[in-house]
Amino acid sequence: MHDIIASKAQVSIPWEAAAPPFRHGADDDNLARSFEESLRISKEIDEQLLESKKAMEKKKKSVQILLLGQSESGKSSVLRNFHLAFAPKHFESERLAWKIIIQLNLIGSIKLILDVLQHEWDTSGDAEPKSPLNRDLRRIRLGLSPLLFIEQTLAQLISPGTHNHRDVCVRPGSNWKAIFKARAEVNFEDTSENGKRRRSQNHLGKDTDATSVLAASKDDILVLWNDPDVRAVLKRRGVRMEETPGFFLNDIDRIADPNYVPSDADIMRARVRTLGVEEHYFVIEKGLDVGSEVYITDVGGSRSQRPRWIPYFEDVQTIVFLAPLTFNQALEEDPDVNRLEDSLMLWREICRNKLLAGATLILFFNKKDVLASTLAAGVKVKKYVPSYGELPNEVASVTKYFCDKFRTYHRKLSPLPRPFMFHETSAIDTNSMGALLLGIRETILRAYLQQGEMI
Ligand SMILES: Nc1nc2c(ncn2[C@@H]2O[C@H](COP(=O)(O)OP(=O)(O)OP(=O)(O)O)[C@@H](O)[C@H]2O)c(=O)[nH]1
Ligand SMILES: [Mg+2]
Incomplete structure (x- = not known):
C-alpha cells in the first residue's frame, strides 16, 4: 500500500502533489466546516454567474453605444453630453x-x-x-x-x-x-x-x-x-x-x-483621462422613450489602451467615432504622429473590422471650435498636410476635404454596405450637442431595434 502511494507520488499528478497530506483522525468538526465553506463558495459562484448572465441579457435588450476615437478626441465629453441630454437628474447628481x-x-x-x-x-x-x-x-x-x-x-x-x-x-x-x-x-x-x-x-x-x-x-x-x-x-x-x-x-x-x-x-x-474601459448605465429620464435603459461604453483612446477595446466589439449596435480635425497637433504618446493621420488610420481599422460589420457608425468631426480658432490664427493646413495644397484655408473647405477621405474609406472598407453618417460637433457646446443628440436618437434606436430582430 505504502509503495503504491509512493509510486503515484512519483508520477506527480500536479494537484495530488500540491494537496496537503490527509491526516487520519482529523477533527470531524473541521471537516464539516470546510465542507460547508466549500458549499457556500460554490453557491456564491453560481449566484455570481447567474447575476452576470442576467446582466448580459439585460444589456442585450438595452440601447448600446460604444464611443471610440483617439485620446483627447472628446469621447468622455460626449458621454457627459448624453447624460445631460437624456438623464439630467443623473448629471446633476454628479x-x-x-x-x-x-x-x-x-x-x-x-x-x-x-x-x-x-x-x-x-x-x-x-x-x-x-x-x-x-x-x-x-x-x-x-x-x-x-x-x-x-x-x-x-x-x-x-x-x-x-x-x-x-x-x-x-x-x-x-x-x-x-x-x-x-x-x-x-x-x-x-x-x-x-x-x-x-x-x-x-x-x-x-x-x-x-x-x-x-x-x-x-x-x-x-x-x-x-x-x-x-x-x-x-x-x-x-x-x-x-x-x-x-x-x-x-x-x-x-x-x-x-x-x-x-x-x-x-x-x-474638464479633463479626466480614461484608462481601460468604462461601462456606463443610465435610464432615460424624459421624452418618448422615457424608462429605456442605455449602456454607453467609454474607452481610453491612447495607443496602449486600444487592444482593450476588442472584447467590446461583439454585438455592438452603434459606434460613435470621434475624429477631431486638429490637423496641426501630434499624438501625446507619439509626437511623430499627426493626430488627424492617426484618426484616419483608426477609422480605417474600425470600418474594415468584420466584428463591427453590422454596427451603425456615426462619425463626429469634433472640436470644430478648435479648428475654427486654429484657422483664424492663420495656421496653414498645407504646412501639416501637404496634399491639401492651395485649397482655401477655411473651415468649410477643410471639413469637406477630410470628410471626403473618411467617406472613401468607409465606402471601400465596410464589409457590408452601410450609410455614411457624420456630424460636425463641439462637445463643449452643450446646447448644440443637446440638439444633435436628440436628432440622432432615432438612428440609435433604429440600430437597437435592428439588433432586437437579430437576437
Ligand atoms: N475646445 C474643445 N474642447 C473639447 C471638445 N471636446 C472635448 N474637448 C476637451 O478635450 C479634452 C479631452 O476630452 P475627453 O472627452 O477627455 O477625451 P477622451 O477622448 O475621452 O480622451 P481619453 O479618455 O484619453 O481617451 C477635455 O478637456 C475636453 O473638455 C471640443 O469639441 N472643443
Ligand atoms: Mg475619456
Whole structure:
C-alpha cells in the first residue's frame, strides 16, 4: 500500500502533489466546516454567474453605444453630453464631483507653468534670482506648494500609481465620482467654526481641501498667469496653455471662489483621462422613450489602451467615432504622429473590422471650435498636410476635404454596405450637442431595434 502511494507520488499528478497530506483522525468538526465553506463558495459562484448572465441579457435588450476615437478626441465629453441630454437628474447628481476635477485641472496648469519656469532657470544658468520676476516667482512658487501637495493626495485617492500622467486619470471601478462628491459636499456645507478653523489650517498646507487653498492662493495664481515675462517664457518654449485639455486659468476668479459650483460648460471642458474601459448605465429620464435603459461604453483612446477595446466589439449596435480635425497637433504618446493621420488610420481599422460589420457608425468631426480658432490664427493646413495644397484655408473647405477621405474609406472598407453618417460637433457646446443628440436618437434606436430582430 505504502509503495503504491509512493509510486503515484512519483508520477506527480500536479494537484495530488500540491494537496496537503490527509491526516487520519482529523477533527470531524473541521471537516464539516470546510465542507460547508466549500458549499457556500460554490453557491456564491453560481449566484455570481447567474447575476452576470442576467446582466448580459439585460444589456442585450438595452440601447448600446460604444464611443471610440483617439485620446483627447472628446469621447468622455460626449458621454457627459448624453447624460445631460437624456438623464439630467443623473448629471446633476454628479455636479459637485466635477468641482474637484476642475480644481485639479487648474492646479495641473499651474504645475505646468512652474515646471516650465524651473526648466528655464535650470537651463539659463541664472542660479541667483536677480530679476524681480525670478524673486517674485520663487516666492509665489513657495506659496503655491500646498496646492501641489493637494493635487498629489487627490490624484492618488482616485487612481493610485498613475502619477506620471499630465492629466487627472481614473481607473475603471475607482468610484471617483462618489469619493469626490462626498468630499465636495463636506467642504461645501461646512460653515461651522470647526470648518472655518480647518480652512484656516489649510493655508498652512495641513489639509487637502482644494477650495480654501485655491481661494487663499488666487492672487498669486493671477500674478503668475498674467505676468508678461511668464507668458514670454511659455511662448518661447512653445507651451500653448490655452490649448491644453482642462484649461481653466482664465476662469480663476470664478473657480477660486469658495462657493463655486461648476456650470454645465465647465463640466464639459474638464479633463479626466480614461484608462481601460468604462461601462456606463443610465435610464432615460424624459421624452418618448422615457424608462429605456442605455449602456454607453467609454474607452481610453491612447495607443496602449486600444487592444482593450476588442472584447467590446461583439454585438455592438452603434459606434460613435470621434475624429477631431486638429490637423496641426501630434499624438501625446507619439509626437511623430499627426493626430488627424492617426484618426484616419483608426477609422480605417474600425470600418474594415468584420466584428463591427453590422454596427451603425456615426462619425463626429469634433472640436470644430478648435479648428475654427486654429484657422483664424492663420495656421496653414498645407504646412501639416501637404496634399491639401492651395485649397482655401477655411473651415468649410477643410471639413469637406477630410470628410471626403473618411467617406472613401468607409465606402471601400465596410464589409457590408452601410450609410455614411457624420456630424460636425463641439462637445463643449452643450446646447448644440443637446440638439444633435436628440436628432440622432432615432438612428440609435433604429440600430437597437435592428439588433432586437437579430437576437
Ligand atoms: N475646445 C474643445 N474642447 C473639447 C471638445 N471636446 C472635448 N474637448 C476637451 O478635450 C479634452 C479631452 O476630452 P475627453 O472627452 O477627455 O477625451 P477622451 O477622448 O475621452 O480622451 P481619453 O479618455 O484619453 O481617451 C477635455 O478637456 C475636453 O473638455 C471640443 O469639441 N472643443
Ligand atoms: Mg475619456
